[in-house]
Amino acid sequence: MGYVLSTRIRGVEKPKGDTYITVAGGGTMEEKKAITPANLAREWGIPLKKVKDAIKAAGIEPGSTRGACKYYTKEDADRIRSQLNEKK
Secondary structure, three states: OOOOOOOEEEOOEEOOOOOOEEEEOEEEEEEOOOOOOHHHHHHHHHOHHHHHHHHHOOOOOEEEEEOEEEEEOHHHHHHHHHHHHHHH
């Protein structure tokens, strides 16, 4: 995760996907406000179907939607993770 894919819109770079902010000292700090199930599955190294099944079993509603994409908060991600751990 050391780089950001970006597009130029009217001379302004806008990041795709995850949002990054620059911090003092030249480093970057990841700031995720909303997370998709696919990103959770990739981060945790498990199949997307298991994540979606855990969301459905826990009855978690997305924090926001954009088109067909569903976004969940960090608190929702913690609940999804605990649901996955219960299934084991």
